Amino acid sequence: MKHPFLYKSELIWKVREFLHQKEFIEMATPIIRQNDCDQFFRRLQLKDNRYLRDSAAYGLRYNLGIADKIFEIAPCFRSDTPDNTHLCEFLMLDLYARNHCMADVIKLAQDILQLFYEGPIGYLSFAEFVRDQYGIDFFDDPNAEVEFSTYLQENYGYNHPSFLKRLDQFIIDHVEPMSKDCCLIVVDFPLVAEFRSMRRKETAGVADRFEFQINGIEVFHGYADETDLGLLGERAKKQGQFGPEEQIMIQLLSEGKVPVQSAGFGFGIERLCQVCTQEKDIRIFTTSKEFV
Template identity: 25%
Template sequence: MDNEQTNRRIGKLDAIKSQGIPVYPERFSTNYELHEAALLEDGTSSVRVAGRIIGIRSFSKLSFITLSNIQGSLQLLLKKEEIGEVSFNQFHDLLDIGDFIGVEGHMYTTKTHEKTLRIESYVFLGKALRSLPEKWHGISNIELRYRQRYLDLIMTKDTQNRLLARTQMVRSIRRFFEDQNFFEVETPVLQHTSSGAIAKPFKTYHNALDTQLNLRIAPETYLKRLIVGGFTKVFEFAKCFRNEGISPQHLQEFTMVEGYAAYWSYVDTMKLMRDMVLFILEKTFNSTTITLQGQTIDFSSEWDIVSFRDLILIDTGIDIDLYPDVKDLFEETKRKNIDLEHSEIESLGRGNLIDLLYKKMSRPQLVKPTFLIEHPIDLSPLARANDDNPALTDRFQLVVNGAEIINAYSELVDPLEQRRRLEDQALLKSNGDLEAMEMDEDYLKAMEYGMPPISGWGFGIERLLMVLTDSDTIKDCVFFPLIKKL
């Protein structure tokens, strides 16, 4: 803390108190947001707004003040002859940049064509004891921007726009699914097993039950239990936790939207997801055309559909169907001089090795929206096997700008086949594959009571926002990213 600056501001706070001015007033009644007031016609009177002072330009008998919040800003005019000498001097003697005020006045337009509120009265609403940064840019400030996101939000327009877009995106997603007659539900975060995805869980301990639990890696198996229970269309905004490596595309705590529809196949879900993405773009960005890596992409155009096998064959020259054994496939990648950069690569099962190969060699090349289909079955332990080729699954991923943003299946509803696949996963886990799935007897029991045909999907809010805003790192797309403690 800058003690000199803070002491000076505390002195002003004491002076405010000594003059009988409330330093922490209960409320201030506004009738416009700042960005709304900036659109009012000249002459509009009795305009009441409030906000943080982020700029003051002072002259002898007048000052221009800028108020700001997350949605926008507004210029104010404070004139000595209109406000009175006492109030004019109090403002300059006692208030600083960073403080909060409420004002009432009328609108006019300056000679420089800026909508401005002429202050008729103002009220002190809060003192900032620390000074705002004068500059907020450069690589040296990146970690500080994550640690003090509130300052980043005050000072950085890109951050304001991106995180405001996040809230608008969440609103549009919820509205889309509700309009499609899906029920929003909630499922447990604390779980006995870590099923629903291939990932390493965080572990915790429940003192009252004297048992070890996992933070969920996905809500999948509980949402499917609801289908067993009679729901036909469900979705959830689910906080998920995966104890995996940090990268520009991965968070260990993230928000997933996952949903299921009984009696659907993955082909039905493909259409739903395309409609949803177009709806999100319209509601969040007012356009279906955005710029990614310098390319202007119209999402309303046709989307490519390509198989997992064909994509890897095109990009590596390896036909994964020719290598049913994981060791043979690994040897072939070495013959092709492909370094997959994984510390425990020899312990991976075939599915995770194929996934690693795809992520290294193919995914970064996919910029335009592309449906990736026909994943190998050992990469999809909870997906339905294809009727024509049981080695493949009825699954798709939507890949945009080098990132997977949606994952969807026709779900496996055969409890005997599900047991066999989870047993295979448990064997991989016992042999050192930390990302393999655990056995989940409770979920298998639910399946044995009967499941209809189901299609489901999942996507991360942060990943979707990162892709659609062409952000460099996913940390920019969460309000308070987790970083190392100082």
């Protein structure tokens, strides 16, 4: 393989070229934010009490009022402990498209992936998997979220008070292993997996959300945005994720300053490099260790 930095540079160039050909416009959004996230996902705080962003999503989505198809590749920051698949500072691609549905952005994400990834691609419906394995039906049962949360606590000992955290652990333990030696496109998540995502029509609690998982590593994450602002706010409050930026975005949406109907996704550049080269340690795609 080429030097990891050269591979990463060429990957970024090819992604930009591909998106420009699809008439996406690249825009820069602020890295420093005035607000923290919610109680479960905290941002890194600066000495002046401002914060480093964990995602460009809201800042980028705001610009859908300027252009219909936009993206950004820029640094993001997380409080995760660095390990073989996690970085505190990394490059993230965030992308939004106005009047797109989930199928549109899944196709776009798959096209980007296949610029670099040559392995097999499979599909999994999370809701069908849970229904077939555990008899809990997110398609038709409005109580499925409570039932599955209780099941995870009683049978796996996932005792975190947040169902989202229980669900994350279940995905790590029981879904991500199914992506060994392939890219697994997972769809039909419960709504709690992404409160911003649209509830699929004619279902009780299935979200228009997807993940691409490769060898047990989540690479792409995307969804179609919820268009019912009342439901969006209720869901965020119920999950303890109604932070300052959610309040601002809902206000902008209600005032028509941001288009309501859109879809998008994000992925970490270094993580995509890692899975496409089958490297064991993501840190080889960052700056020299002497500086971090």
